[in-house]
Amino acid sequence: MKKIYLIGIGPGSRDYLTIQAIETLKKVDVFLLLERGERKDRDLLGLRKEILERHLKHGSYRVVTKKMPVRKRSRMAYQEEVAKWRGEVATTIEEFIENELKDDHSGGILVWGDPALYDGHLEMLRGLSKKIEFSYEVIPGISSIQVLAAKHKIPLNRISEPILITTARHLKEYNPAEIKNMIVVLDSHASFKAVDDEDIDIYWGGYLGSDDEILLSGRLKDIKEEIKKTIIEAKRRKGWIMDSYILRRASE
Ligand SMILES: C[S@@+](CC[C@H](N)C(=O)[O-])C[C@H]1O[C@@H](n2cnc3c(N)ncnc32)[C@H](O)[C@@H]1O
Structure with missing residues (x-):
């Protein structure tokens, strides 16, 4: 056969x-x-x-x-x-x-x-x-999300927390208050910009694993503009981007 x-x-x-x-x-x-x-x-x-x-x-x-x-x-x-x-x-x-x-x-x-x-x-x-x-x-x-976590040296979840994996298309359906560990793929248009919450961290990776890899992380409200600019610049330079990220409620 x-x-x-x-x-x-x-x-x-x-x-x-x-x-x-x-x-x-x-x-x-x-x-x-x-x-x-x-x-x-x-x-x-x-x-x-x-x-x-x-x-x-x-x-x-x-x-x-x-x-x-x-x-x-x-x-x-x-x-x-x-x-x-x-x-x-x-x-x-x-x-x-x-x-x-x-x-x-x-x-x-x-x-x-x-x-x-x-x-x-x-x-x-x-x-x-x-x-x-x-x-x-x-x-x-x-998978890309394993590489993302490895490159940022973080686990996908902290003790007993759930992990949600979704696409940028669905991101807007969630109330930011619900976010614990949210992994987002299929974006490339910086959809995280719309997430309005003071206490969320982002761990972002573009072209993971390749020579062009870019990693950025920090409090979302502080670095969303920098990541957005990075995406625009990278798309201009290479003609395309593949990125994914983890949104995580910061620990108290
Ligand atoms: C159609 S999905 C396929 C995912 C793939 N099966 C995997 O295991 O990673 C494509 C999405 O995965 C993510 N992705 C795949 N490769 C990536 C990479 N090298 N760097 C960053 N994100 C990546 C991006 O969010 C991209 O839009």
């Missing part, structure tokens, strides 16, 4: 690859790389190519590069829009499995960070497995 390995590669450094991920790369016959052609994707695709070249012998594997379907911004509700786009990506993966893999061959998809955190591949593969015959295995990766 055909098999897909969904391999978490960590969020930005080739050194985040686990030994399990490296051993799995060696089992893959054909890798699927999706590219959009934008500067951000070129950079992220570059890391994936570097990982393959570093760990695999030239000629021992094949790479199929396909165009990543573009998510069209529309009047649709966000969830509907993402579901439609994911359907298109799933079709691309289906074509890869059907047309590029021989029976008993394996395909590899390199997933940024960990496949379980804000990533659609697992749901896409579950859907596809009801439609076509193949098996799949998930290799966990280091």
Whole structure:
């Protein structure tokens, strides 16, 4: 039977690859790389190519590069829009499995960070497995939020406190008084600016793990402007940014 390995590669450094991920790369016959052609994707695709070249012998594997379907911004509700786009990506993966893999061959998809955190591949593969015959295995990766905590040298929670992980889109739904340990991903527009609370600290990281990594932390009210300026400047310089942060109620 055909098999897909969904391999978490960590969020930005080739050194985040686990030994399990490296051993799995060696089992893959054909890798699927999706590219959009934008500067951000070129950079992220570059890391994936570097990982393959570093760990695999030239000629021992094949790479199929396909165009990543573009998510069209529309009047649709966000969830509907993402579901439609994911359907298109799933079709691309289906074509890869059907047309590029021989029976008993394996395909590899390199997933940024960990496949379980804000990533659609697992749901896409579950859907596809009801439609076509193949098996799949998930290799966990280091996630961006683990790297964020490690770089700031903080735990994700203090004794027995809860942790909430969400996206910038949902940040405004929370009353700042509810924030204990809130991890925010998928922002890049400095949504933390709107959080109005004297007693919240922020631990912010951009391009974590890469040579361009930026770390900033402090009382939110004091450094929100600095982080916002940093984001604008970084986007101007590189053309894109990937950032995440922890909002934490300061200890009494
Ligand atoms: C679609 S989610 C994918 C998360 C990924 N699966 C993971 O485990 O980190 C993308 C978001 O993760 C965060 N992220 C991923 N890589 C990052 C990095 N190197 N530095 C900072 N944030 C990152 C950002 O908030 C980004 O918008």
